[in-house]
Amino acid sequence: MKRLFFLLYITALAVVFPFAALTAEASDFGDRVSSMAEITGIRDSSDADKTRIVIDASKPVTYKKMVLSAPDRVVIDIANAWVSPKLDRQLDLDTNFVGTVKIAQFDPQTVRVVVETKVGRNNYKVFGLNSGTVPGRIVMDFGNLTDSSGAKIDLPEKTPAAKPKAETVKPKSAKQEQAQKQEKKEPEKSKDPTNKDEELDEELAGITGLKGRKIVLDPGHGGSDSGAIGPTGVMEKSVTLRVANEVRRLLVKEGATVYMTREADIEVSPKRAKATDIEELQARCDVANEVNADIFVSIHMDSFTNRAAKGTTGYYYSLGDKRSRVLADKIRSGVIDQIGTQSRGTQSCNFYVVKHTDMPATLLEVAFISNEQEEKLLDSEDGIRKAAQGIVDGIADYFG
The missing domain is CATH 3.40.630.40 (Zn-dependent exopeptidases)
Structure with a gap:
């Protein structure tokens, strides 16, 4: 079968790809990315009021942002950039404001960052830092921020579990006691811990x-x-x-x-x-x-x-x-x-x-x-x- 492929290949080579093309200029990877920013790090920090995500790059970067599902996800596209192979592609933060952060090479020139967030549309901000000491950096803050008018933004808080009310205990019938025993025997169904990751994978897949x-x-x-x-x-x-x-x-x-x-x-x-x-x-x-x-x-x-x-x-x-x-x-x-x-x-x-x-x-x-x-x-x-x-x-x- 290789002989068939070889003959077809020689035919195509003779017609549309002359031997001189063997000396065509090389497209060296190092040269191709020399003008691009390497995304070298992604890190986070959190306190009671906010979660901060910082993306480090080897040189100044530009970016665009999108909001999906008002906004269950914030998407950042970093132009003219590539992801370092040493970089972790996912952060599972699970803070009050951010769930999972994913980073991937969306296309040869674009790095995409997807942030699962629980805050409202005005409760986050994204900004860049480029200086002599900081070649390229994108900062994303999510949480209880202050908007341009100086008013504090209220975020939904976790509702504390209500204390059970005292009730008068009534004697149970034999039928009720039997049902209660059966209920205790049946183990509580635990949530699949992979579901969250699967959902996030699906979200990123939908974007790509x-x-x-x-x-x-x-x-x-x-x-x-x-x-x-x-x-x-x-x-x-x-x-x-x-x-x-x-x-x-x-x-x-x-x-x-x-x-x-x-x-x-x-x-x-x-x-x-x-x-x-x-x-x-x-x-x-x-x-x-x-x-x-x-x-x-x-x-x-x-x-x-x-x-x-x-x-x-x-x-x-x-x-x-x-x-x-x-x-x-x-x-x-x-x-x-x-x-x-x-x-x-x-x-x-x-x-x-x-x-x-x-x-x-x-x-x-x-x-x-x-x-x-x-x-x-x-x-x-x-x-x-x-x-x-x-x-x-x-x-x-x-x-x-």
């Missing part, structure tokens, strides 16, 4: 546009088909599955429904190793078509006889769904932003899996497994995690 989306991930190759093999023996089929599994984890966390064409080192066709190339590829398409998926993403590692070849490419079928090119472009850009590979562009192709799926579809060549540096990158946990995050960022950008 992934909630409820049906997404099919196709880890390339598998079973008897190893795909390309890198200089040190790393197999394409293992890298694609590792990346796809991490993409699935991230997408499910954001509320999407994810289907995998394969979840193990096997062929997708029921015929397994006896399947023809076409039967195996059609089986992958069938997974997406049968569930009526919103998008189809096939994940591959590229390979070339010249080991100097490198970079990330997004492919789409030009005669298919018109949104496929946008999907391919968004995902390619997301991956490049995360792993810093060279951009080889978004190219039209005739690959079977993107031609025979009924929804927007892309085949992503994450990097060149034939290139020693890119093989090493994608055989590392950090590389897998970043590549997966890039794919998710691109998908979120597509639906956003």
